[in-house]
Amino acid sequence: MNRSNAEYKKYADSHAKPSPIVANCIKAFFIGGIICTLGQLLFLVYSGLGMAENNARALVSVSLIFLAVLLTGLDLFDNIAKVGGAGTLVPITGFANAVVSPAIDTKAEGWILGVGAKLFTIAGPVILYGTLASVIYGVVYYIVTLVMGMI
Amino acid sequence: MGKKTLRFENAPVIFSSASVVGKKEKEGPLSDYFDMHDPSDKFGLKTFEQAESEMQRTALNLALSKAKARPEDIEAVFAGDLMNQCTGSSYGLASFGIPYFGLYGACSTAAEGLMLSAMTVDRGVFLTAAAVSSSHNSSAERQFRFPLEYGSQRPPTAQWTATAAAAFLIGRKEDGRKGCAAITEALPGRIVDKGITDANNMGAAMAPAAADTLLRYFIDEGHLPSDFDLIVTGDLGHEGHSICKELLSSEGLELGDIFSDCGIMLYDAKKQDTHSGGSGCGCSASVTAGYIMKGFADGKFKNVLLIGTGALMSPSSVQQGLSIAGIGHLVHLTSVS
Structure with a gap:
């Protein structure tokens, strides 16, 4: 009891059972893999139906977003994500869930101050910093190509 | 103290x-x-x-x-x-x-x-x-x-x-009758902040507050754990309860098998996927109103100590990186004969 705060924090951290990282990684690997395989399957089906590659790719994304939204609405997505972790978060399914779940959640507070204001509470930072990162990437790319052109 | x-x-x-x-x-x-x-x-x-x-x-x-x-x-x-x-x-x-x-x-x-x-x-x-x-x-x-x-x-x-x-x-x-519980003692908790900032480890944030109250009651005032049928914190969960036990042991206070926690009792740790156990105002409230009051009605309990433990924080305080303080309020319930 007479430990300093820093000592107590250290003790509490060492006392806490760590998350099962290896098992989580394996589960994320397989569930993420299943989602990507499903995407590839859809691509083959759409291509097989005579769709142009660009359109087929876009439709795969749309289909996966639709599935993630549907599963979120059916109260199933969070149960899959609990096991899948980053395996469901990193593919486009995670982004769809991050936008739809606040939409469902905040409906009771109305369309403007509820859904409208809170829709991007989770996805917002991803969009903001994703855009920022792509701008930085673009500038770096521009400078690199300029320099490479001069050599 | x-x-x-x-x-x-x-x-x-x-x-x-x-x-x-x-x-x-x-x-x-x-x-x-x-x-x-x-x-x-x-x-x-x-x-x-x-x-x-x-x-x-x-x-x-x-x-x-x-x-x-x-x-x-x-x-x-x-x-x-x-x-x-x-x-x-x-x-x-x-x-x-x-x-x-x-x-x-x-x-x-x-x-x-x-x-x-x-x-x-x-x-x-x-x-x-x-x-x-x-x-x-x-x-x-x-x-x-x-x-x-x-x-x-x-x-x-x-x-x-x-x-x-x-x-x-x-x-x-x-107003009481046989089988009721009387509130014979209470020890208001003090705000104890040991610097825990992780909102996913509230057990560790509250454990020192529970221990503070229990030490004041048993060590400073000399009450005996053997006088009680059940000493229950609510709700430290598995993590916080285990830390609390260790904190009490290091001060020489052993509460033994009668020491439990409402957050541990409310759920089945193996089947219900509740991780460290239950929390929230309703947890210790429902365990006390349900399980503990029934124990008094059945004559199973004569003396029970409830130490309600709270993590005093808000979503903003956690986001701003402030540490989470805890509190432990003790209530002594005695059977009415």
Whole structure:
């Protein structure tokens, strides 16, 4: 009891059972893999139906977003994500869930101050910093190509 | 060290109590002890916030009807919940017309309400008082964490906010009968902050506060653990309870097998995926109103110590990196003979 705060924090951290990282990684690997395989399957089906590659790719994304939204609405997505972790978060399914779940959640507070204001509470930072990162990437790319052109 | 334990010479009694729980709590090991549950967790209402208020309303109505009492018979109600500005309680209890005191003690609210009820009834300020508290997993998740359907993972130390509410009616000694519990002592907790900043490890944040109160009671004042049938914290969960035990051991206090925790008791750790166990104002409230009161009624318990433990933080304080303080309010329940 007479430990300093820093000592107590250290003790509490060492006392806490760590998350099962290896098992989580394996589960994320397989569930993420299943989602990507499903995407590839859809691509083959759409291509097989005579769709142009660009359109087929876009439709795969749309289909996966639709599935993630549907599963979120059916109260199933969070149960899959609990096991899948980053395996469901990193593919486009995670982004769809991050936008739809606040939409469902905040409906009771109305369309403007509820859904409208809170829709991007989770996805917002991803969009903001994703855009920022792509701008930085673009500038770096521009400078690199300029320099490479001069050599 | 701190103020001494309050002794209630007039031994106010809990003459009625009732508990209302959600689906997960009903599926847990204490299933048979609760008065009512709703498998949908919505209690017939549109939002989870309204459902939480309805749970308080139902719990108080049940407690009143068990005692064949009317709202007019109760002179004050001390109530609290986890929602912003305590709206679970104010909306839930408005229709009763009982003079109302809103409390915020996080998970310690039930013990705080019992303590204040006992203090006021003991001194004759009120002839009767009620202590009501609630928490709802879905309203708490929305406020403190993520949207309900958002797919995220919880670390092993995270606790599960219970969907539960309970009401206790406290009256003078004359209102009691055999099988009731009297509140004979209380030791108000102190705010203890040991620098924990992880909102997913509230057990570690609250454990030092529980230990502080228990050490003041047993070591400073010389009470004996052997006088008790059950010493229960509510709710440190598996993580916090184990830390609390170690903190007490290091000060030479061993409470043994009678030392448990409402958050551990409410759920089946193996089957229910609640990680470190239950939390929330409704957790210790429903375990006390259900399991502990039944133990007194059956003559199984003669003396029980409840240490309501709360993590005193808000979503903003956590986001700003402030540490989470804890509090532990002790209430001594004794059987009425």
